[in-house]
Amino acid sequence: MVSLYDISVPVFIRNLEILITLLKKASAHSGVSDEALVKSKLISDMGDLAFQIHVLTDLACGMASRAGKTELKEMPRTETNLNELQDRIQATIKVLKTVKEGDFVGEEEAISFTKGDLVIPFVGKTYIQEFEIPNHYFHFVTSYNLLRKEGIDIGKKDYLGKS
Structure with missing residues (x-):
């Protein structure tokens, strides 16, 4: 039977690894500066790329703490370039890898x-x-x-981690 752990922790790790690959491709793209990418928004009232990654990683670390019953790892939101964002994602992956399936929250457990x-x-x-x-x-x-x-040459295969 598939567990709550199975549908979250390994999937989140994989997606974060894919996001690192996407950011590496963005770093190699000569048409857009790091600063422009990190500050890129879809619309003015929406968070930029750095914000999206900050929230994504904060949520993953929070889940590791709440559902995985690990110590909460809080990271300041200080990243200003793609390399720093990749480091933040890598730190989040490390946190998720500390979560043990046997300790993970049960379906009916209060959280x-x-x-x-x-x-x-x-x-x-x-x-x-x-x-x-x-x-x-x-x-x-x-x-x-x-x-x-921002014109980074990525597509669905990249999103799925199949490029």
Whole structure:
């Protein structure tokens, strides 16, 4: 049977590894500066590429802590170029690799997401399926789309990690 761990941790690791590859391709692209890429937005009221990666990695580290019952690794949001963003993603992958399947939240186990005064209660299944996975893909896909918008030569094969 597929577990909540199976549908989240290994998938997130793989997608983060794919994102590193996409950022490496972006670094090799001569038409756009690092600064322009990191600050790229789809629309003015939406976060830029750095923001998308910050949230993506913060959510993954938060999931490792809440659902994987590991110590929370908080990283300051100080990255200003593609290499620093790749390092941040690599640090997040390391955190996710510390999560043990046997310690992972159960389907009916109480869990909550807290940010400031906001507290959202869940059980394990809804936390992973209705909060973590949708948020992960939103910020992963938005990062991919920002790179495409800036003319980086990537496509669906790259997004799927098959290039």
